[in-house]
Amino acid sequence: MKHTDSLKEELNKSPEFTQLKVISKSTLEPFDVNKYPEPQDKTEKGIRAYNKQLAAKLPNWLRVWFQSEQKDENDPKSVTIHRHIKVDFLAYGYHFMDKTRVESFPGLSEGAIYEPSKGTWRTFGKGEFTKTTESRTTKEMLKWGLYRESDITGARRFLQRISYNEEYGKRSPFDENPHPELVAFANGTYSILTNKMQESSADNYMLNAHEYAVDPDRDDCPETERLLAAMMGDAAITFEEFIGYMFYRSYRPFQAFLWLYGTGGEGKSTLIRRITNLIGRDNVSASKPADLANGDRRFETANLYGKEANIVADVGSDYLKSTAAIKSLTGGDYIPAEFKGIQNFKFMNYAKLLFSANEMPAFSDHSSGFADRVIVIKMINGDTRHTHWWDQFDDAKMDEETPRFAMKCMHMFAKALKSGGLTKPDSVVNASQEWLDANDHFKEFLDEYASIDAKxxxxxxxxxxxAEYKRFCQMNNYTDRTSTQAIAKKLAAYHVSKDRSRRGFNSDGGNVQRFIGLHLTGSLINDQFNE
Known part of the structure; x- marks a missing residue:
């Protein structure tokens, strides 16, 4: 049951609220109640009738009535008429909520407001709930000639209390949404799972609106697909599935992030801008991977809150200090975040990560948890600068295809969802593995200076x-963990254990800790070893 509806029903069961009408009178014409003329008939009966007529002209949340006071019982002319004005905060609150749905949650204390024209919600910044409700209340009350601080504050306090929703505990419905497959477009809400349009509803709790209309039966976009095929070959299928995944507000199905790689001039940034426009600039953040991986940038992850994608072109080759944040962002888990001036909170990210680079960054995480997330697409069209390569494509046609390209990508993602994985042709698998291998400095060390025989x-x-691996990293300017403990962990993946033993490969027969099965075939420290 809706939060506000359940409260209404509970209140309406109480005898004191049985007379309360929370539906606004739609035909009322506002006027300044302070200037409304006093009754001419000053008798008790005349004033009662006059008040009744006046009440019919007022909204249900506003009471205005006149009352007579006769100072001298023997002098009929001593009658004074008093005007009374009262705002019913309860009735006004329901009147406000009937037109404007606002809610706040333990996990989103500032709250959010539903925008029916878009079919989506907008989260409030610091103090914005107060500013929005008080501003709208002020503008409505001014139509009736009212501007009293007590009325505005009283209405806002009631709205804050009635809109507070504890049903989600410390979460908010925008995080672990029960319907991540729903997408808001200009002509309604589209379901990726059913491939059908449906009416917009506040209960879908969506934050991301798209300003163009779509047709589930139209996904033809030949010009756009021709461009993608020319830029990335058979990897275009992976790219389109991933773009469709951006519209899906969850990381539950696939934990992945995507890189577009090329040495320069391929038009990666041009393609990135087109995808940003497709998703919508309001739905896209732009936090660099190195910043996300930097624990000192405590506000960085908050930039992704409520976004469908985090897209950055021309990423530098900065070393990724830690991949923990990237794994958390792509893992469907709750992560801590902080906006400036607002208390810390946790949210479940659904913004898909898309980066492009001329030189891929270095990292030191060789776990399967990171490797399994990596998708690299290598551009195949080469340097197009100072050429007429782009003349073969019609930008106007691709702009016109935008809604159909969005639908094409969502259709392809829906197929990937049913098959249980994103499509990865050999070109994608190989490009991804190349980046992983290029950053696996320990594997490079083993290939050059060691052999392994588990038997x-x-x-x-x-x-x-x-000592040898430390020297190897120093000579190559590599940043990696070089402690014995870190090396033992790396070697465990090769089934090499660390045990105390006297059995070495040379005259060193001391009873020391050894990596059993590992044989050094060269040395960077002892030149005699290489003779």
């Missing part, structure tokens, strides 16, 4: 291996 019970001393 061999001999091993190199851990102190020697640690």
């Amino acid at each position: 061999d019970d001999r091993g190199e001393a851990t102190t020697v291996v640690t």
